[in-house]
Amino acid sequence: MLDAVLLFRDALYGSLIIAVTCALLGVYVVLRRIVFVGAALAQVSSAGIALAYWLAGHGIVAGFAQHPEALSLAATLASVAFFAGAVRGPIPPDARIGVWYAAAAAAGILLIAKSAVGEAHDIFLQGNILGITRADTMELLLVSAPVIAGQVFFAKELLFTSYDRETARTLGYRVRLWDLGFYLVLGVVISISMQFAGVLLVFNFLVLPAVTGLLLANGMTGTLLYALGAALLAAVAGFALSIPFDLPTGPTMIGVSAVLVMLAWLVRRVQRRG
Amino acid sequence: MTALVSFRDATLGYGQHAILRGFSLDILDHDFLGIVGPNGAGKTTILRTFLGSLKPLAGTVTIAPGLRYGYVPQRDPVDSLFPLRVLEVVLMGRYDRIGLGRRPSAADRDLARAALERVGIPHLADRSLNALSGGQRQRTMIARALVGEPNLLVLDEPTNGMDLVATTQILGLVRDLHERTGITVVMVSHALNEVANYVERIALVHEGGHTVGTVDEVMTQQSLSAMYGIPVEVSSFDGHRIVVAQRTREGNRHA
Numbered sequence: 135m136l137d138a139v140l141l142f143r144d145a146l147y148g149s150l151i152i153a154v155t156c157a158l159l160g161v162y163v164v165l166r167r168i169v170f171v172g173a174a175l176a177q178v179s180s181a182g183i184a185l186a187y188w189l190a191g192h193g194i195v196a197g198f199a200q201h202p203e204a205l206s207l208a209a210t211l212a213s214v215a216f217f218a219g220a221v222r223g224p225i226p227p228d229a230r231i232g233v234w235y236a237a238a239a240a241a242g243i244l245l246i247a248k249s250a251v252g253e254a255h256d257i258f259l260q261g262n263i264l265g266i267t268r269a270d271t272m273e274l275l276l277v278s279a280p281v282i283a284g285q286v287f288f289a290k291e292l293l294f295t296s297y298d299r300e301t302a303r304t305l306g307y308r309v310r311l312w313d314l315g316f317y318l319v320l321g322v323v324i325s326i327s328m329q330f331a332g333v334l335l336v337f338n339f340l341v342l343p344a345v346t347g348l349l350l351a352n353g354m355t356g357t358l359l360y361a362l363g364a365a366l367l368a369a370v371a372g373f374a375l376s377i378p379f380d381l382p383t384g385p386t387m388i389g390v391s392a393v394l395v396m397l398a399w400l401v402r403r404v405q406r407r408g
Numbered sequence: 409m410t411a412l413v414s415f416r417d418a419t420l421g422y423g424q425h426a427i428l429r430g431f432s433l434d435i436l437d438h439d440f441l442g443i444v445g446p447n448g449a450g451k452t453t454i455l456r457t458f459l460g461s462l463k464p465l466a467g468t469v470t471i472a473p474g475l476r477y478g479y480v481p482q483r484d485p486v487d488s489l490f491p492l493r494v495l496e497v498v499l500m501g502r503y504d505r506i507g508l509g510r511r512p513s514a515a516d517r518d519l520a521r522a523a524l525e526r527v528g529i530p531h532l533a534d535r536s537l538n539a540l541s542g543g544q545r546q547r548t549m550i551a552r553a554l555v556g557e558p559n560l561l562v563l564d565e566p567t568n569g570m571d572l573v574a575t576t577q578i579l580g581l582v583r584d585l586h587e588r589t590g591i592t593v594v595m596v597s598h599a600l601n602e603v604a605n606y607v608e609r610i611a612l613v614h615e616g617g618h619t620v621g622t623v624d625e626v627m628t629q630q631s632l633s634a635m636y637g638i639p640v641e642v643s644s645f646d647g648h649r650i651v652v653a654q655r656t657r658e659g660n661r662h663a
Contacts, residue, residue, distance in 0.1 A: 290503050296490075298481060298487075302500075305503065351491055
């Protein structure tokens with residue numbers, strides 16, 4: 135098993151980078167109650183990839199086959215502007231996100247159905263985590279390092295503008311700008327991670343480790359650390375289990391994440407009874 | 409006395425929708441003012457305008473240079489999902505002073521503990537905010553407002569959803585802080601009976617108008633009856649004013 139893991143070590147490193155970055159952002163995604171935004175952005179991002187492959191497959195823009203992330207990123211950032219904007223009118227925000235989600239999912243499926251590039255099917259459904267190369271890992275690192283550093287550097291600003299917007303505003307924080315920045319970072323991370331990990335795995339790392347952290351910890355630091363640990367464990371264990379048992383790697387990682395959530399829930403119940 | 413905030417013939421509202429017209433009010437240094445009125449009368453609009461979230465649609469709102477708010481929000485918008493300890497929440501009141509990207513220092517933590525001491529809950533510093541009672545949570549929020557060393561303390565519906573004991577304690581705490589330190593306090597509330605017995609001046613806001621004056625000037629039978637448009641009785645019991653809407657002939661109670 136170790137040999138197999140070593141053979142795919144770049145893929146493992148890539149998975150760990152995606153897991154850590156998404157899990158740290160995911161704590162705020164869950165706390166801000168914008169889980170559905172994360173799901174919608176992942177769908178939009180995948181629709182962007184599908185569009186890139188469709189365009190490339192039909193010879194319209196051949197270069198997109200090598201760089202589908204360009205369209206994915208553009209589509210995701212356009213959606214970010216939509217989600218971060220002011221909410222007006224009779225339609226509630228979650229319904230607006232729902233429309234976006236359904237439309238993006240349908241567009242992605244339709245484009246893939248007519249795509250001439252077979253690879254798009256795998257990427258759309260479960261990503262291609264084992265296909266991560268050294269160059270991909272470096273690309274992921276290039277995006278993730280500043281995101282993680284920014285989250286550490288601006289930890290208190292991110293916390294305050296997420297927790298109590300009104301009070302933060304009275305102390306001079308430009309809350310809308312902080313929101314926009316958060317959504318932009320989230321969009322970039324989802325878009326870049328999507329092309330390797332697929333919709334489900336990115337969504338998993340955004341939500342499940344954060345839920346594990348919230349179930350186990352009493353403070354913000356503890357929640358972030360537990361989320362980080364749960365994401366790393368899910369990535370490593372999912373990776374290690376998927377190879378010898380010939381399981382799809384992404385869903386195996388999701389399975390491990392789900393088991394960790396259940397264990398955390400049990401621990402919390404036992405603690406509360408005690 | 410110096411005015412920290414001045415509204416002059418201001419029209420306040422959202423977008424093109426005016427909620428209050430011809431609104432004039434001075435919030436004076438060392439004031440203890442209650443902005444009181446029924447739900448929907450425009451209290452929150454006034455609050456948001458002087459806090460800077462809304463611009464007046466017409467007229468002027470002047471804020472004294474260097475004015476620093478200590479804001480205590482309503483309890484509902486503060487999210488209980490966040491796993492925060494009391495001291496962490498109080499420290500937020502100093503975040504802008506600490507500066508972008510910097511961590512709270514030992515001195516900041518000492519100031520946060522001192523603020524908790526001032527509101528009577530120094531022993532709860534390391535407890536989870538979500539484990540506290542409504543009154544304790546509100547004390548935490550007052551401590552957070554104080555730790556930033558404000559010159560104007562603003563409380564939005566500070567006793568919403570609290571029982572009689574917690575309400576009395578919180579209002580007593582705010583009055584005590586005002587009397588001991590002279591800090592200017594503005595309290596926004598729909599509960600006239602509660603606020604009137606603690607503040608020194610009242611801005612009574614209602615649909616279509618407002619009255620500003622000392623408690624003695626505003627809390628009269630004639631003034632309140634004219635303001636609410638129904639017969640209102642102002643009684644006194646053991647030094648406390650009690651406002652009661654009189655029953656109409658049809659037997660319907662108005663308030």
